[in-house]
Amino acid sequence: MNILVVDDERDVQTLFEQRFRKEIRSNELKFAFAFSGEEALAYLNQHDHEAVLILSDINMPGMSGLELLDRIKKKYATPPPRVMMITAYGDAENFNTAKSLGADDFLTKPVDFATLKDKLKTIES
Amino acid sequence: MLLQTILVIILLLNLRKETKGKNGLQQWDKLIITAICISAALFVLHNVFLPVSGLLIMFSYGLTATVIYTVYTNTLFTSGKALINAFWPLFVLNFFEDVISIIDKPFYKSWRNYLEGAELLALVWMVAMLIINNKQKKALEKERKINEEKEKEYKITEQIKAQLEVQVKERTAEITQQKEELQKTLHELESTQSQLIHAEKMASLGELTAGIAHEIQNPLNFVNNFSEINGELLEEMKVAIEKQDYEEVKALINDIADNEKKINLHGKRADSIVKGMLQHSRTSTGQKELTDINALCDECMRLSYHGLRAKDKTFNAGFETKFDEQLSKINVLPQEIGRVILNLCNNAFYATNAKKKTAGSDYKPVVSITTVAAGNGVEIRVQDNGSGIPQQIIDKIFQPFFTTKPTGQGTGLGLSMSYDIITKAHNGTLQVTSQENIGTTFFISLPY
Numbered sequence: 001m002n003i004l005v006v007d008d009e010r011d012v013q014t015l016f017e018q019r020f021r022k023e024i025r026s027n028e029l030k031f032a033f034a035f036s037g038e039e040a041l042a043y044l045n046q047h048d049h050e051a052v053l054i055l056s057d058i059n060m061p062g063m064s065g066l067e068l069l070d071r072i073k074k075k076y077a078t079p080p081p082r083v084m085m086i087t088a089y090g091d092a093e094n095f096n097t098a099k100s101l102g103a104d105d106f107l108t109k110p111v112d113f114a115t116l117k118d119k120l121k122t123i124e125s
Numbered sequence: 126m127l128l129q130t131i132l133v134i135i136l137l138l139n140l141r142k143e144t145k146g147k148n149g150l151q152q153w154d155k156l157i158i159t160a161i162c163i164s165a166a167l168f169v170l171h172n173v174f175l176p177v178s179g180l181l182i183m184f185s186y187g188l189t190a191t192v193i194y195t196v197y198t199n200t201l202f203t204s205g206k207a208l209i210n211a212f213w214p215l216f217v218l219n220f221f222e223d224v225i226s227i228i229d230k231p232f233y234k235s236w237r238n239y240l241e242g243a244e245l246l247a248l249v250w251m252v253a254m255l256i257i258n259n260k261q262k263k264a265l266e267k268e269r270k271i272n273e274e275k276e277k278e279y280k281i282t283e284q285i286k287a288q289l290e291v292q293v294k295e296r297t298a299e300i301t302q303q304k305e306e307l308q309k310t311l312h313e314l315e316s317t318q319s320q321l322i323h324a325e326k327m328a329s330l331g332e333l334t335a336g337i338a339h340e341i342q343n344p345l346n347f348v349n350n351f352s353e354i355n356g357e358l359l360e361e362m363k364v365a366i367e368k369q370d371y372e373e374v375k376a377l378i379n380d381i382a383d384n385e386k387k388i389n390l391h392g393k394r395a396d397s398i399v400k401g402m403l404q405h406s407r408t409s410t411g412q413k414e415l416t417d418i419n420a421l422c423d424e425c426m427r428l429s430y431h432g433l434r435a436k437d438k439t440f441n442a443g444f445e446t447k448f449d450e451q452l453s454k455i456n457v458l459p460q461e462i463g464r465v466i467l468n469l470c471n472n473a474f475y476a477t478n479a480k481k482k483t484a485g486s487d488y489k490p491v492v493s494i495t496t497v498a499a500g501n502g503v504e505i506r507v508q509d510n511g512s513g514i515p516q517q518i519i520d521k522i523f524q525p526f527f528t529t530k531p532t533g534q535g536t537g538l539g540l541s542m543s544y545d546i547i548t549k550a551h552n553g554t555l556q557v558t559s560q561e562n563i564g565t566t567f568f569i570s571l572p573y
Contacts, residue, residue, distance in 0.1 A: 011347055011387055018354045018380065059434055062443035062489070110346040 001124055004032045006040040006056040006068065007086070019113045029120070037063025041071060044081075053123065055107070058087040058094055066097055073102040082123065086111060128244075129185050129219045130168040132251075136192060136212055137161045139255075140205050153201065163188060182223050189216060207261070211254030214247035318525075325538045340398050340431055344391035351384040351391075358384070397424065415454040416462070418503050418571075422446065422494050425463050429470035430492075433478075442477045442490035449496045455503055455573055457551060462571075465543040465555075469507040469567045470494065472539070475530075476511025476565060483512075502553070502572040513561040522557065547571070 005016055013033045023029040032047070034040035037060060054072065058065035069083050084105040085098045095106060107116060137160050144154040167188070171181050193216075196205040222240050226233040233240075358381050365373040397420070423446055433440050470492065477490030495506040514522060521527045523544040528537035547555040551571055559565040 009343055009347075011391070014383070014387065015347065015350050015354075018358075018384065019350070059431070061430065062441070064441045067441070109342060110349060113350070 001028070001052050001120070002030045002032065003053045003055060003120075004034060004040060004043060006034045006037065006054065006060070006065065008035055008057065008060040010035060012057075036060055037065065037068035037071075040068055044072070044076070052081055053120075054081050054083045056083060056085055058085055058098070066094070066101060069098060069101045069103055084119070128215070129182075129189065129223070130164045130171070132212055132215060132219070133164045133185070133189050133192065134161055134168075136208060137164065139208050140192075140196070140202060143202060143205070150201070160188065160192065179227050182227070186220060186223075207258050208255075211251045211258060214250050215244065218244050218247050321538060322542060325542065340427055341395050344395040344398075347391040348388050348395070351388045355381050355384050355388075398428075411458070413456040413458055416457050416459045417452075417454050418457075418462075418505065419448040419450075419452055419496055421459060421463055422448070422466055422496060422505060425466040426470050426492075426494050429467050429474060433471065433474050437478070440474070440478055442474055442481075442492055445491060445493040447493060447495040449498050452496055452498050452503060455571060457571060458546075461546045461550060465546050465569065466494070466505065466507070468539040468543050469569075473507055473509035473511065473565070473567075476509050476513070478511070480510075480512040480562065499570060502570055505569040505571070506566055507569075508564065508566040510564040513563055513565055514557070514559040515561055519557065519559060523555070 005012060013031075016031055016033075017024065020029055020031065024031065032043060034043050037056075040054070040056065041063075056065040056068055065085055065087070069085065072083055073080050080102070082104040083102070084107060085094075085103045086107045086109060087094050087098075098106065105119065107119075137157050141154065141157045141161075144150040144157060147154075164185075167181055167185050171185075174181070193209055196202040196209055218240065222233070222244070225236070225240075358377050362374055362377045362381075365371075365377060426444055426446060430442070430444055473492040474490075477492060481488060481490055490510065492507070492509045492511075495508070497504045497506070518527075518529070522540050525541040526537040527541070530537075544555050547553045547569055553569060553571040556568045556570075557565065558568075
């Protein structure tokens with residue numbers, strides 16, 4: 001499964017690569033990283049339909065996660081990739097906005113990787 | 126003899142002008158009137174009692190001498206002296222004539238014509254003198270009147286002066302009271318201002334709290350996650366050691382070491398954020414310290430960004446940092462400079478947000494902060510591509526309480542305080558250039 005992680009914090013890449021090192025080694029999961037909404041869109045343009053799941057932070061400089069979500073859901077109508085939003089606040093407002101924009105799932109910071117792994121397994125199956 | 130009594134009466138009448146109707150001089154006046162009466166009596170007696178004329182004549186001269194003596198010895202009749210000068214020749218001639226007529230009648234008769242001529246001359250002298258005297262008197266009188274007038278004027282002036290002095294005293298008291306009131310008001314205003322400055326500080330701190338929470342949350346996540354991973358990696362390492370797979374062990378050790386570095390890095394990051402926050406809330410110690418301007422700018426930019434994000438979910442903007450890595454540390458009041466940068470960043474983001482509401486979807490709001498080592502100091506630029514500042518208000522933006530924000534959203538103290546911090550506390554300059562709808566740049570320059 002191809003996963004695109006979008007976060008302005010660069011160390012997120014190292015974190016994911018280490019957290020999922022077994023899955024990466026066994027080719028169960030493949031990660032790509034983008035550090036802004038703009039980069040994420042550029043990546044999606046180049047690698048059409050490769051990413052099955054997009055994990056995006058909401059608070060990012062420039063294009064926010066919500067805007068990215070909106071664009072993805074509008075542009076890739078059939079079939080749109082799954083988008084899971086990560087937010088530091090996890091408040092109702094962001095949650096509802098994301099939901100109305102078509103977010104498939106939510107994670108709150110700090111990311112609980114055990115939960116994330118479970119969610120990924122459910123998606124795979 | 127006849128003439129003599131008349132002359133004395135004329136003299137006395139003239140003298141009486143000095144005493145007539147004057148307070149305190151009634152006695153003199155009476156005396157003169159008495160003398161006039163005596164003279165008149167002598168005049169009548171002389172014509173009636175011809176046989177005793179010699180005695181009467183002597184009496185008449187005695188009276189004349191008494192009058193003259195009185196005038197000469199008494200300061201009251203100073204003008205009388207000039208008057209007597211007019212009479213002298215006639216008196217002397219009369220006296221001479223009368224004495225001769227008594228002593229030597231034939232001699233008198235032979236010289237009578239000459240004496241009468243001389244008497245005429247003396248009479249003319251007397252009349253001329255009296256006229257002159259009169260004129261002088263009138264002139265003196267005029268002068269006296271002028272002096273009196275002057276005296277009156279002087280008195281009026283004095284009165285006005287006294288009145289004015291009273292008024293001045295009253296006004297002075299009034300003004301002093303006003304001054305005291307103003308001083309009191311000023312004092313109150315000063316304390317209000319310091320309260321406002323504190324409120325402004327607290328307000329900007331409040332705005333930042335959410336941003337700070339976010340800023341701390343991120344590094345803490347990394348610390349927790351990487352330390353958990355390290356735990357896992359150490360477990361894996363145990364297995365690898367048991368398997369004696371030393372390649373794997375080496376790889377794991379490298380990973381653990383890298384993670385350890387990251388834990389440390391993010392720990393420090395959280396630490397500096399907390400310190401920054403403390404610095405911001407702390408009252409300035411007034412001590413300048415060597416400060417890394419780049420780090421300060423970075424911190425403030427992030428705090429500003431996340432603070433605004435926390436307040437307004439729809440807010441979004443890009444931010445760029447262009448730091449001169451060669452920048453040496455400079456001596457500043459870090460919390461004060463931090464407040465200035467924070468304030469400028471907040472304004473910049475506010476401006477981009479304002480423009481975003483009217484501009485199309487193609488508009489990409491960006492705020493950038495740049496540091497440059499200038500010749501004799503450091504220059505910090507805070508630039509935005511927001512709504513810009515209209516030219517007509519650009520001169521006012523550093524004035525206290527000037528704000529374009531709606532009531533309640535801005536104190537109008539941010540920029541004026543920033544200006545004071547840069548120019549007064551650091552001898553630097555704070556300048557602005559702006560174009561409406563294109564953007565604004567603030568230039569801070571701080572000397573070494």
